[in-house]
Amino acid sequence: MNLESGLLRALLEAPENRLTVNELVSRLKTDQSLVMAAAVKLKESGLVEIIERTFEELSPGLQWSKKLPERSALERLGGESAVELSRLPVLLAKDDVRAEVKWLTRKGWFSRERDRLVLTEKGRQALAGAREPDELVLEQVQERVTVPELKKRLAGVDVETGVKLLRGREELVRIRQRVERVLKLTEAGISAAQRQAETGGLTAEVTQLTPELITSGRWRQVRFRRYDVSLPAKEVYPGKEHPLGRIISEARRAFLEMGFEETASPVVETAFWDFDALFQPQDHPAREMQDTFYLAVPRTGRLPDPELVARVAQTHENGGETGSRGWQYRWQTAAAERLLLRTHTTAATIRALAQNPSPPRKVFCIGRVFRRENMDATHLPEFIQIDGIIIDERASLVTLFGTLAEFYRKMGASEVRFRPSYFPYTEPSVEVFANLGRLGWVEMGGAGVFRPEVTIPLGCRATVLAWGLGLERLAMLRFGVSDIRKLYWADIGWLREAKLCR
Amino acid sequence: MPVVTIAPALLRRLVGRPLADEELIRVLAELGCDVEGIDSQTGMLRINLLPARPDLFDVCGLARALKGYLEIETGLAEYRFPDSAVRVRVQPGLEAIRPFIATAVVRGLRFSDELVGVIMDLQENLHWGLGRDRRRASIGIYDLNTVTPDIIYQPVKPDGLRFVPLGGDKPQTPQEILDTHPKGQAYRHLLEGLPAYPLLADSRNRVLSMPPIINSEETKVTPQTTDIFIDVTGPESGAVSRTLSVIAAVFADLGGRVERVRVEYPDGKIWQTPDMSPEPMCLDPAEVRQIIGINPDISETVQLLRRMRYGAEPLPDRRIRVLVPAYRSDVMHTRDLIEDVAIAYGYHRLKPEILPTVTSSQPSRLEEFCVLVRRVMTGLGFIEIMSLNLSSPEAQFEKLGIPDDGRTVILENPISVEQRILRRHLLAGIMETMSLNSTQPYPQKIFEIGDAFELDPQAETSARSRRQLALGIADAKTGFAELRQILEALGRELDWELGFAPEDRMPFIPGRSAIIISAAGERVGSGGEVHPEVLERLGIGVPVVLAQLDLDRLFRS
Structure with a gap:
């Protein structure tokens, strides 16, 4: 039998279904703290109420005796109607009689007339046996006693006044504030206690449903403690993909859904594939040290098939077989062999084109690209690009627009717009803008139709559409990030809070 | 890119039409100019220069182009000098x-x-x-x-x-x-x-x-x-x-x-x-149809070309003779004429179309494999991070106590000391993230999937990259046993048979680090409890376990 059921039973049996904690402690023969713990649980289950009462408790002081000192003095003076003060030490057998004089006069038993004490009418009555409330109270304080108890014992006596008179006479009586807790069964408590008495079983309350409770079937006898379901819980965070990683996954899925094949290319790339194959003249500003990361180690890489290289070189110099006049300068093999960090993933799509230029093909690549830019809130020297090409006899600028509009529709843009622009390897060239609803029109990247100077040397006569788009911008807008660095210098707090539903 | 500032009043005077600012900006953008806007202080029009169009670097050239586009004056601007x-x-x-x-x-x-x-x-x-x-x-x-x-x-x-x-x-x-x-x-x-x-x-x-x-x-x-x-x-x-x-x-x-x-x-x-004689070219309108996807008739195409300030007249064989002004240094192929036809037609008038050709998608198998790894890692409660491929020898070697073996790709013209090599491994990124997040609640479980680079004289570009998975747990109670649990869970889900062999190596505590070996006996990674010397250096106050797996190798096996 647990304490809670014992407590319920004791209360059920008690008058008015109420008992003080002290009474319960003695009845249940246990510890006060255990009773209180059980009481609190029962209260939370709504079975008992706990009533707190404050009252005063009196206990004997160091000089307690059954009689007040002034009563002893009165009796010693034995009814003399007047006594000289000088005789008092002898009569009372005390050197210092100031306290007796004070209390005899304060009680009104004697009045002081110059150097004499004169017995009053009240003094006579007192001698005759009339007793004051404080004397009656004092008598009871042989042991510790509470004021409510005194009131019970001294029916008809003005206990309050008695206690009040004794207040401050610490040597006689100590008065302390006490709190008493009374437990009382509620309506629910009464029925629970009765049910408990009837079934003989004890409806214990449990916090945790344990395997033991389930397998033993004892869950039938217990009550489940009610929880405060409005309380907040400690945070937990699921494992999740990086916000930018999710944008990459979405973009990847979008192109796969549109029937594209995925390609890749080295980050450490030759200038040949990054620039020359794309008809960027060797003195083009983008190729300078100022904008492109070149490598000190390793410095050079291998060029592809010499015939292909020769066709590219000639196209730069005079247009070769492309019908173009070319850039009209001397093309240098050494500049093409230089290694760099690829500046765009167009290096990947152009490699894919060179490898197999036969239409129809749709190819895309997502990867890191590098530009020699100072870091700030919107620039990093390294970022993600998504490049794509379509090699198709039926491809044209309007199908380029259609493809990119479809891609951005999948990425959540309501509308896409194109503006003429310039890139050395596409003609026509456009800038792509997407309407991201509340964020408005945002520039996303460049696109166009590869120049014949790019495609013909690689053996491709079909129209080739191409684009290179950024993804960080989309991620920043979607996740409300104003500083691009936040994407790459992970703040775990932010990653934990970044919402999956964005 | 340099910016040219143009006085709108002078431009209007040269064009000969009182264009409102807004219309001016719109028309210039339709022509392909990268207009920044009108400076509110100086009232000057700011345009980013297009390197390919030096004839649009100044107010006269812009006026010449605008007059054509707006049909105020079309065709070749003739310059005959004595x-x-x-x-x-x-x-x-x-x-x-x-x-x-x-x-x-x-x-x-x-x-x-x-x-x-x-x-x-x-x-x-x-x-x-x-x-x-x-x-x-x-x-x-x-x-x-x-x-x-x-x-x-x-x-x-x-x-x-x-x-x-x-x-x-x-x-x-x-x-x-x-x-x-x-x-x-x-x-x-x-x-x-x-x-x-x-x-x-x-x-x-x-x-x-x-x-x-x-x-x-x-x-x-x-x-x-x-x-x-x-x-x-x-x-x-x-x-x-x-x-x-x-x-x-x-x-x-x-x-x-x-x-x-x-x-x-x-x-x-x-x-x-100066030799101002225009260069003759011949344009086949079929090419316009093929490249742009629109089908203007010959006379419309001639008019579009003239609006872009070319001389243009139809030839008997249904082609068009085009005269390219001497100042148009960018025109080196008929393709350049086609773009100008499209610009004159107006990009806003082009109707996007879906390409009818059906092709089947072909995802990269390595990327698909990484999708699976990512799924298992997030399922195990790990948060993904992304860090830069650019790094420094300090971050990659010194801080972790890893010896530099001289097989690192080094930049010639780095822009900062923190970014002067390509990373050799992904452990530094995990450790740096933990170092930056020492005030965040523990346990912290993070991972990254990315490339590590090293020199390879045999490779076409003298370097190679390998796809890696790095993972780390920072927690007061973590240890090698938990790391092994995670690695074994990964192995179970992805069907890798992983073996563990003791090997003392930084950044790990001796006796608490292992190399990880595939079923084929290939070394595919390493992991262990991070040495307190490293933790102290990075200001991390709780134990950390760390591992890296070579996904390229595991993918092939």
């Missing part, structure tokens, strides 16, 4: 230095502040755009009345003829100018090491300039100047000639009387410059 009495003779000895020079004379100019501004900006922008910072073309403009023709373009010894450089106060030798004058110091790399420098002087040996460095003080243009002499020099005739054509067209548009100058080369060749 021959000047001024001649230029080129002396032998410049063939390997800076062989080509093209020149012009302009008379009857009034050098208002406005005009000086336009010309100075144009000169500077052409040096950048067509001149490739003066290497391919450099421009000089002089007061014609200060010189006595003929003009001689000649080689000069570094310690030869002295002259007062622009802004200077005493005569200096060419070498002294390269060594001491600000422009000399800025452009000396274009002449250094040559046995002689190019010099332009008149018949009385008065120096006009030392191309491509500096003009002389004596021949400079002043507010009183009315007649000027212009030269463009460079290593190739094409860039030199086209640069002069752009300038000559601008001076003609501004009301100057341009004259052609006869340039005599030592081999007897004669060049009459």
